Amino acid sequence: MTSEYPETSAYGRVAILVSALVGVVLAVGSVWLTTFLLGGSAGASSESLFRVAPTVQDGGVGADWTAGNTIPALDFLIALIHAADVILGVFILVLVFIHWAVFRRLASRMRRPDGDRRSEGIATDGGREPGTGGERPTGRDTDAERNGAERGNPEAGSGDGGDRR
Amino acid sequence: MTNLDHGKFTRVTTVFHALLALDVFVLFFTGYGIMFNDELWWLVTLMGGNEGVTAIHRLVGVGLIALIGFWMTLMIVTPTGRSNFRAIIPTPEDAKAFVQDILFVLGRVDQRHPNARQFAGYDADEIPLLSYVGKGVIFIFSVELTLLSISGLLIWSKTALMGFFQTKTAAMAFVVFHGLLGVIMLMGIMFHIFEHGFHPAFYPLETKAFIPREMIPEDHGDSEADTTGIENLTLSPSWGWVTSLMGFFVVTGIVSVLLGSIFDEGYPVPRELAVGGGPTNLLLTIGINIGILVLFVGLVLSLYGNVLRSRWERQIEQERDRTTATDGGQRSDD
Numbered sequence: 001m002t003s004e005y006p007e008t009s010a011y012g013r014v015a016i017l018v019s020a021l022v023g024v025v026l027a028v029g030s031v032w033l034t035t036f037l038l039g040g041s042a043g044a045s046s047e048s049l050f051r052v053a054p055t056v057q058d059g060g061v062g063a064d065w066t067a068g069n070t071i072p073a074l075d076f077l078i079a080l081i082h083a084a085d086v087i088l089g090v091f092i093l094v095l096v097f098i099h100w101a102v103f104r105r106l107a108s109r110m111r112r113p114d115g116d117r118r119s120e121g122i123a124t125d126g127g128r129e130p131g132t133g134g135e136r137p138t139g140r141d142t143d144a145e146r147n148g149a150e151r152g153n154p155e156a157g158s159g160d161g162g163d164r165r
Numbered sequence: 166m167t168n169l170d171h172g173k174f175t176r177v178t179t180v181f182h183a184l185l186a187l188d189v190f191v192l193f194f195t196g197y198g199i200m201f202n203d204e205l206w207w208l209v210t211l212m213g214g215n216e217g218v219t220a221i222h223r224l225v226g227v228g229l230i231a232l233i234g235f236w237m238t239l240m241i242v243t244p245t246g247r248s249n250f251r252a253i254i255p256t257p258e259d260a261k262a263f264v265q266d267i268l269f270v271l272g273r274v275d276q277r278h279p280n281a282r283q284f285a286g287y288d289a290d291e292i293p294l295l296s297y298v299g300k301g302v303i304f305i306f307s308v309e310l311t312l313l314s315i316s317g318l319l320i321w322s323k324t325a326l327m328g329f330f331q332t333k334t335a336a337m338a339f340v341v342f343h344g345l346l347g348v349i350m351l352m353g354i355m356f357h358i359f360e361h362g363f364h365p366a367f368y369p370l371e372t373k374a375f376i377p378r379e380m381i382p383e384d385h386g387d388s389e390a391d392t393t394g395i396e397n398l399t400l401s402p403s404w405g406w407v408t409s410l411m412g413f414f415v416v417t418g419i420v421s422v423l424l425g426s427i428f429d430e431g432y433p434v435p436r437e438l439a440v441g442g443g444p445t446n447l448l449l450t451i452g453i454n455i456g457i458l459v460l461f462v463g464l465v466l467s468l469y470g471n472v473l474r475s476r477w478e479r480q481i482e483q484e485r486d487r488t489t490a491t492d493g494g495q496r497s498d499d
Binding site for chain 1: 176245269284305319330335396401402416427
């Protein structure tokens with residue numbers, strides 16, 4: 001068996017430098033352009049300006065807000081993003097639960113830390129023997145053990161008879 | 166194959182990933198310190214109060230635009246980058262991989278689809294550059310980062326925006342839009358941390374995005390194993406309880422920021438007059454703080470990945486030195 005480091009087509013030094021330069025120019029330029037186009041200054045903090053509004057009766061934090069957002073387009077945009085947050089949030093939660101369950105099933109096929117290869121997860125996923133599931137293990141331990149040392153797993157080549165019981 | 170599996174990222178990609186992660190984490194800590202200031206008052210105080218936190222957010226935001234500009238240019242001007250475009254296009258196989266993951270959870274199939282596998286082991290050559298989740302992450306994050314950058318630039322000077330629209334609430338609406346948009350990414354990152362930190366074969370960290378491909382030896386032996394070999398790996402003793410705890414934290418964090426984003430839009434008057442930002446109760450406060458804790462774990466894991474790369478590099482150097490000493494001066498990888 002041979003093992004070697006692969007020939008990878010990395011990015012060229014010049015391309016990296018040019019890209020970095022473009023990135024910096026884009027970042028600084030976009031900030032400059034935005035403030036230039038809108039004619040404002042980042043120095044004036046609107047939070048400080050409107051935090052307290054003594055001109056409004058019973059003034060206090062946020063008290064100068066006498067009306068909500070009155071531009072329908074912006075109102076719609078916010079409603080849209082709220083909906084996207086909820087829909088994608090639920091989808092992300094589904095992904096979390098799927099992966100959590102997948103990880104548990106995969107873990108049930110791994111060797112136990114105490115050296116016992118059996119786990120309680122096997123019985124709950126259909127009663128298969130430990131070597132017939134996971135990310136396609138087939139229990140071909142001869143190959144596995146032969147390659148175990150290279151895979152960096154000190155126990156892989158220990159020859160304990162695989163995970164069949 | 167090694168137990169580092171199919172590391173297919175170049176060194177530039179791994180460095181970019183590390184910088185992007187660092188940048189985005191700081192943007193989250195500052196941005197959501199502002200949006201959820203009721204719940205994360207301590208974070209705002211920690212970063213210099215109202216002015217400190219906005220200053221950091223702006224500075225790091227410029228860094229994000231620089232990183233995006235760098236990456237887009239690199240992808241366009243280099244052949245490697247252009248070839249990556251093809252690798253990230255979703256295919257029908259990705260949809261099948263998602264369905265098969267559900268069936269795998271239900272015990273209806275015995276294996277994950279190749280487009281879903283994080284641990285490929287002996288089958289590494291059959292596994293695409295990115296899983297279906299990886300492709301989704303790239304697409305959603307690309308759209309998110311673009312829109313966040315544009316909206317972030319628009320609210321760079323809120324006083325100017327107020328002048329432009331001739332109303333204060335319009336400017337605040339843009340701020341709210343910016344914050345709500347980021348919530349999707351915030352939730353996505355929490356899942357990303359869970360997905361790549363708590364796979365049993367890689368726990369506590371999948372090193373794919375940290376150790377460049379050029380440093381991971383490829384096996385050219387005669388092994389014909391049709392197994393991933395996951396059954397030969399030993400589960401970490403702490404995996405069970407740590408993953409259960411983190412799973413609970415991730416779900417709590419996602420649910421909390423989702424609820425928080427509905428009730429607490431961050432500024433007094435985003436859509437309706439609701440001074441105080443909506444209901445703030447103890448549970449929501451704890452939940453959102455747990456979400457921030459998940460991000461801290463992600464930040465630590467990201468830094469740990471770079472420590473691992475450094476250790477790995479040193480180990481390879483030592484192995485090369487040893488090989489050089491024993492085979493008469495010829496390096497084995499030459």
